[in-house]
Amino acid sequence: METLSFEFPAGQPPKGRALVGCVGSGDLEVLLEPGTPGRLTIEVQTSVNGAEQRWQHLFERIFQEQMPPAMHIDIHDFGATPGVVRLRLEQGFEEIDHD
Numbered sequence: 001m002e003t004l005s006f007e008f009p010a011g012q013p014p015k016g017r018a019l020v021g022c023v024g025s026g027d028l029e030v031l032l033e034p035g036t037p038g039r040l041t042i043e044v045q046t047s048v049n050g051a052e053q054r055w056q057h058l059f060e061r062i063f064q065e066q067m068p069p070a071m072h073i074d075i076h077d078f079g080a081t082p083g084v085v086r087l088r089l090e091q092g093f094e095e096i097d098h099d
Helices: 052-065 082-097
Strands: 002-009 018-021 028-034 039-046 071-077
Touching (some): 018 082, 028 082, 071 082
Antiparallel strands (some): 002 039, 028 071
């Protein structure tokens, strides 16, 4: 297992929290919580060693499209593909928008 940390600029924190996915399914689990204004922090616990650059590029692509809300995101990964990671993050963003 490897733990990775990332930080990106962000807007204001959301009001809600979200939990999407299920690590027990061989997929990944994403927990999104309100964070410090102007900061998005991400911690990834992954079973795939040496994948930090892949995660960095994935997050950069996602967050260049729009300014994310200020959050702390915990990701528990069990070898999910980048497409699944993006899907789970989008599900989480949608869920906190509806709170």
